Amino acid sequence: MNPGAPSSRYAGLDLLASSVLLLGPAGEVRYANPAAENLLELSLKSLQRAPLPELFANGQELAALCAQALAHQYADLRQDLSLQRSGREPLHVITSVSALGEGELLLEMRENVQQLKLDREERILDQSQANKELIRNLAHEIKNPLGGIRGAAQLLELELPPQHPADLKEYTQVIIKEADRLQTLVDRLLAPHRKPHIVGDVNIHEVCERVRSLILAEFPAGLSIRRDYDASIPEFRGDMEQLIQVVLNIAHNAAQALKGRIAAGDAEIVLRTRVARQVTLAKVRYGLALDLHIIDNGPGIAPEIRDRIFYPLVSGREGGSGLGLTLAQTFVQQHLGVIECESRPGLTDFRILLPLP
Numbered sequence: 001m002n003p004g005a006p007s008s009r010y011a012g013l014d015l016l017a018s019s020v021l022l023l024g025p026a027g028e029v030r031y032a033n034p035a036a037e038n039l040l041e042l043s044l045k046s047l048q049r050a051p052l053p054e055l056f057a058n059g060q061e062l063a064a065l066c067a068q069a070l071a072h073q074y075a076d077l078r079q080d081l082s083l084q085r086s087g088r089e090p091l092h093v094i095t096s097v098s099a100l101g102e103g104e105l106l107l108e109m110r111e112n113v114q115q116l117k118l119d120r121e122e123r124i125l126d127q128s129q130a131n132k133e134l135i136r137n138l139a140h141e142i143k144n145p146l147g148g149i150r151g152a153a154q155l156l157e158l159e160l161p162p163q164h165p166a167d168l169k170e171y172t173q174v175i176i177k178e179a180d181r182l183q184t185l186v187d188r189l190l191a192p193h194r195k196p197h198i199v200g201d202v203n204i205h206e207v208c209e210r211v212r213s214l215i216l217a218e219f220p221a222g223l224s225i226r227r228d229y230d231a232s233i234p235e236f237r238g239d240m241e242q243l244i245q246v247v248l249n250i251a252h253n254a255a256q257a258l259k260g261r262i263a264a265g266d267a268e269i270v271l272r273t274r275v276a277r278q279v280t281l282a283k284v285r286y287g288l289a290l291d292l293h294i295i296d297n298g299p300g301i302a303p304e305i306r307d308r309i310f311y312p313l314v315s316g317r318e319g320g321s322g323l324g325l326t327l328a329q330t331f332v333q334q335h336l337g338v339i340e341c342e343s344r345p346g347l348t349d350f351r352i353l354l355p356l357p
């Protein structure tokens with residue numbers, strides 16, 4: 001063996017899409033293919049600066065894995081690792097180690113996509129909770145002086161001399177009306193944290209039927225709401241009124257987006273219920289979950305707000321307050337579930353996943 005020129009020995013590995021490294025007996029990197037350089041975001045030169053495990057803050061796990069493979073001459077030893085890199089996110093990799101003989105080890109690394117997805121979801125959850133906290137505090141701060149402003153405007157109106165020009169009263173009316181509008185907004189912002197959680201047995205199809213009749217009452221012509229139910233879905237514990245609000249807010253958005261098609265007479269909303277198995281919701285794994293879709297054939301969510309629709313006060317609609325989806329998300333999270341959305345012109349699909357017993 002000639003450790004001086006391993007790259008020529010392993011030239012074929014350069015073409016592989018998976019990441020491969022060749023280590024010497026002390027863990028030193030003798031060769032890394034370009035895919036490995038990419039994955040680890042380190043050039044071959046940097047990789048060769050120190051034994052591979054020493055490049056990571058928690059390298060001892062990797063070192064232990066290598067030592068084990070060497071000691072027992074395993075052909076393929078596999079482990080999930082989260083490699084800590086200074087100043088960057090940890091790298092989640094599924095690592096296989098094979099002993100090649102003469103103290104050499106072949107390492108194969110694959111990115112652990114599932115772990116990456118969980119990390120991202122966790123970050124989004126943290127962020128949305130921080131956002132909601134901020135909004136709630138802000139709403140409280142606005143609410144307190146609002147009553148005073150409205151009251152003062154009313155008093156002012158009473159104090160106006162009888163022969164005053166009519167437009168003075170218009171001014172006080174503007175103050176009162178705008179204060180009322182703000183009051184409604186603030187009340188909606190605070191609503192999800194006020195109402196008590198009333199838990200009972202929920203039949204999801206009862207929820208869907210209620211929403212269906214409410215929407216059809218508001219949009220009696222040009223819109224059809226198709227049911228696609230899986231009757232085998234069991235009842236679960238939850239707050240029925242909250243869940244109605246969730247589905248109603250989403251279906252209501254759909255109906256509003258369908259305006260054009262309602263006029264043309266071919267607007268459709270589909271309420272689909274299914275069972276999902278082995279899903280992870282907000283970091284917890286469940287054997288069984290409700291998989292509810294609310295699908296419309298409208299124009300899709302405007303691209304400029306697509307990533308932010310669940311944030312409070314984000315609206316793409318004239319006169320919209322941008323709270324419908326924030327509320328829906330809060331309620332779903334209170335039920336330990338998640339809410340997701342996919343949208344393109346002609347098909348918008350809101351998906352709610354809730355744990356089932």
Ligand SMILES: Nc1ncnc2c1ncn2[C@@H]1O[C@H](COP(=O)(O)OP(=O)(O)OP(=O)(O)O)[C@@H](O)[C@H]1O
Binds near residue numbers: 298309326
């Ligand atoms: N099915 C849909 N099709 C197209 N756009 C949608 C759909 N659902 C939501 N949107 C977009 O997302 C935005 C945010 O919705 P959200 O319900 O949070 O607020 P809103 O409807 O604007 O106001 P409100 O607080 O009255 O519900 C909407 O304004 C709309 O632009």
Ligand SMILES: [Mg+2]
Binds near residue numbers: 249253323325
């Ligand atoms: Mg809405």
